[in-house]
Amino acid sequence: MENYEQIVVLIIVFSASFITWKLVKDFYKTKIHMIFAHLIAIATASFMLLSTMFLFMPKNYVKGQTAEVELSFISIIIVIAMVGIIYFFFKYIPSKDK
Secondary structure, three states, rough: OOHHHHHHHHHHHHHHHHHHHHHHHHHHOOOOOHHHHHHHHHHHEEEEEHHHHHHOOOOOOOOOOOOOOOOOOHHHHHHHHHHHHHHHHHHHHHHHHH
């Protein structure tokens, strides 16, 4: 299976985006209207999707000649750190204050 890196990267990217969307939506739905909370969560998750895709993009990408994604340990650690920070600010701290 030659496309396993692309599949793994897509799973990581979509998982990080979904977790971000869920955390942000749950945080804002108690403070503002559900539609606005959903819109803010979609925008935040979109930025997460783009930023994680840029993390896995090869530095010297040439269309059709080089790999489309580059699976690296550092990129995975950075994605985990970003999701962890979002969890800390949107879930852990607010639940600690209650």
